[in-house]
């Protein structure tokens with residue numbers, strides 16, 4: 001393993017931004033100090049005053065392999081992550097086959113081990129496979145979900161009965177349920193009402209704010225009844241935030257830790273219904289684009305602690321796939337490579353402080369899914385994995401699809417200013433320095449907390 005010394009950098013350490021140096025040995029952070037004279041590194045990196053922060057931990061990506069490798073695969077998806085400054089991902093189960101039993105899990109694990117250039121977790125899916133959940137947990141899934149309360153890509157949505165039973169099992173396993181909270185009945189009702197309206201923005205009215213709010217409310221009732229630790233995926237509305245904030249408040253008043261966390265996605269933070277005209281079906285994702293009122297509420301919720309994490313919901317489809325009418329086109333947008341650059345741009349625009357940005361893009365995702373205690377991820381401190389990015393916060397560049405690495409070949413953020421990393425370091429190895437320099441398959445599987453140690 002190369003010993004590295006990063007000099008002439010700025011670090012966010014002990015809650016302040018300060019000049020520092022970082023010594024890396026055997027893939028771990030060995031020392032963080034003002035200056036480290038004793039080091040005798042194999043590699044000296046002069047950051048020239050740039051910032052060094054933890055690499056992103058993106059707990060919601062769809063890499064489409066097995067089964068949909070025209071849209072993405074583990075190699076292209078993980079390269080896209082690394083080039084954007086994300087050093088760990090958790091991949092979701094709506095592949096073909098879905099990751100719902102031992103054979104589909106083993107198949108995905110084999111592919112990821114062979115192709116991913118960054119460390120990864122694999123989530124277990126929840127459909128009619130309730131009898132397989134405990135086996136998936138022992139095999140090492142990071143968590144369960146996303147559990148679809150409404151239809152989305154892959155058609156894995158389940159009814160209230162199965163949802164409730166699944167949360168009971170997940171509670172028994174002491175695992176986390178990741179929930180896609182949209183209400184299927186409201187979605188179907190709205191779809192019927194709007195069946196003659198094929199304007200792209202009808203998608204935001206079919207999957208209305210209420211569609212998400214009611215689903216979150218129903219899910220919170222089941223969570224309270226079962227006591228399951230639960231994480232809401234891609235929260236996008238003021239309504240849902242209010243319910244989650246209230247749950248946190250009640251938990252605090254009852255002197256207990258809340259069982260509920262949530263994430264929001266960059267497309268819900270940096271795009272809105274105003275983008276429908278520009279994007280057409282390229283703006284179709286579930287839950288859908290929201291109006292400015294919801295967008296503002298999400299950034300406020302990141303700053304007030306209601307939103308715990310940012311996750312890309314990287315859901316690539318090719319331009320060919322998307323070239324259909326709004327009802328037939330698949331839902332989902334690519335976003336793993338632009339998550340950290342857009343969040344760094346938000347810091348530059350003073351929308352959130354750098355300390356909070358680091359919490360929601362690495363510290364909290366690691367903590368929620370046990371990646372800190374079990375795999376030394378997500379903490380900028382001695383002894384933890386040297387998963388770091390070096391970013392020059394003075395240079396913003398416009399996002400260009402032809403510079404990105406996803407097979408999607410397009411981005412909904414085209415031409416938006418962002419701050420891309422100059423360098424990405426994963427477990428003490430430079431894997432991106434303006435070009436990818438990582439061996440295919442170098443990424444490691446991060447087995448979940450249910451994995452039997454001696455397996």
Ligand SMILES: NC(=O)N[C@@H](CC(=O)O)C(=O)O
Pocket residue numbers: 062094146152153180284285286287313315316331332333
């Ligand atoms: N977000 C989406 O619109 N689509 C996701 C699935 C999901 O997160 O619902 C996908 O996998 O395509």
Ligand SMILES: [Zn+2]
Pocket residue numbers: 146152180233234286287
């Ligand atoms: Zn989803």
Ligand SMILES: [Zn+2]
Pocket residue numbers: 060062092146313315
């Ligand atoms: Zn998703």
